[in-house]
Amino acid sequence: MAADLNGRRIAVLATDGVEQVEYEQPRQAVEQAGGQVSLVSVHDGEIQAMNGDIDKGDRFTVDAKVSDVSPDDFDGLVLPGGTINPDRLRIDADAVGFVRSFVQQGKPVGAICHGPWTLVEADVVRGRRVTSFPSIRTDLRNAGAEVVDEQVVTDQGLVTSRNPDDLHAFCSKIVEEFAEGRHRAAAGA
Numbered sequence: 001m002a003a004d005l006n007g008r009r010i011a012v013l014a015t016d017g018v019e020q021v022e023y024e025q026p027r028q029a030v031e032q033a034g035g036q037v038s039l040v041s042v043h044d045g046e047i048q049a050m051n052g053d054i055d056k057g058d059r060f061t062v063d064a065k066v067s068d069v070s071p072d073d074f075d076g077l078v079l080p081g082g083t084i085n086p087d088r089l090r091i092d093a094d095a096v097g098f099v100r101s102f103v104q105q106g107k108p109v110g111a112i113c114h115g116p117w118t119l120v121e122a123d124v125v126r127g128r129r130v131t132s133f134p135s136i137r138t139d140l141r142n143a144g145a146e147v148v149d150e151q152v153v154t155d156q157g158l159v160t161s162r163n164p165d166d167l168h169a170f171c172s173k174i175v176e177e178f179a180e181g182r183h184r185a186a187a188g189a
Contacts, residue, residue, distance in 0.1 A: 003179035005035030010178060011074040013066065013095060013118070015041045017084025020049035020057035021164050022112050026078045029171035035178060038063040038074070042092045053083050067094040071101040076178040081113025081133065081163075090121035100124055106182045108157040110174035112167070116140060116160055129153055130160040157183035 010030050014023055027037045041047050041062040049057035071077070079086065079099065089095040100122035102109050111119055116132045117139065119125050126144030131153045140147045152161045152169040157177050161170035 003033050003175045005030060005033040005175065005178055008035040008075045008178055009073065010035050010037050010076045010078060011040045011069070011071075011098075012037060012078045012080065013040050013089065013098060014047060014060075014080050014085055015043070015088045015092075015095075016048045017082045017088060018047060018049050018060075018080050019082035019085070019113060019164065020051055021167065022080035022082065022115070023049060023060065025167045026080065026110065026112075026171050026174060029175050030078075030178065033175045033179070035076075035175075038069075040064050040066050040069055040098070042066055042089065042095055050082050050084065066092070066098050069098075071098060071105060071107065074102075074107070075181065076108040076174070077102045077110070078174065079109065079111035079115035079118055081111075081115040083114050086114045086117035089118045096122050103158065106157060108159070108174070108177035108180070108183070110159040110161075110170065110177070112161040112170050113163050119143075119158075124158075128158055129155045130158065131162050132160060133163055 046059040051057045103124040113133045120143040129146045137147045151166045
């Protein structure tokens with residue numbers, strides 16, 4: 001990951017139930033490349049991370065509420081998974097609008113595991129090539145995406161991966177996409 005992200009501001013949108021490793025490793029990769037990361041959530045305070053769906057992980061301090069920031073404040077977005085996290089995000093209108101705006105503006109977005117669920121709710125996967133955790137692939141197809149089973153998939157700045165086993169490839173690719181910056185805005189997004 002040799003890309004230089006100095007001066008780049010990256011939002012990680014997550015809430016309670018985020019898969020801890022899918023939050024920590026992308027954050028670390030962006031910071032090691034010189035980027036500034038902000039944890040954006042649907043509420044103030046802290047979020048509870050998980051290790052799988054049952055075991056509680058660490059708590060992380062929220063930097064900003066999604067209702068108080070704009071995609072204009074950031075150069076890229078990470079959507080970590082965990083089963084609970086994106087399920088909670090996709091029922092929050094501010095979170096969904098935040099995600100939709102990133103894609104509409106052509107800003108790079110990385111989503112891993114169950115993270116693409118929020119992309120489905122934002123209606124930004126139609127005509128896009130993506131991957132995800134197997135249990136949400138039908139949702140992605142129903143939303144108009146071309147779904148493949150690959151370690152990491154990139155479609156005009158939208159980076160997706162299947163699960164924590166793909167984190168090395170995912171982190172490398174999001175850093176590369178964040179360094180490249182905006183892509184042309186997605187048609188229909």
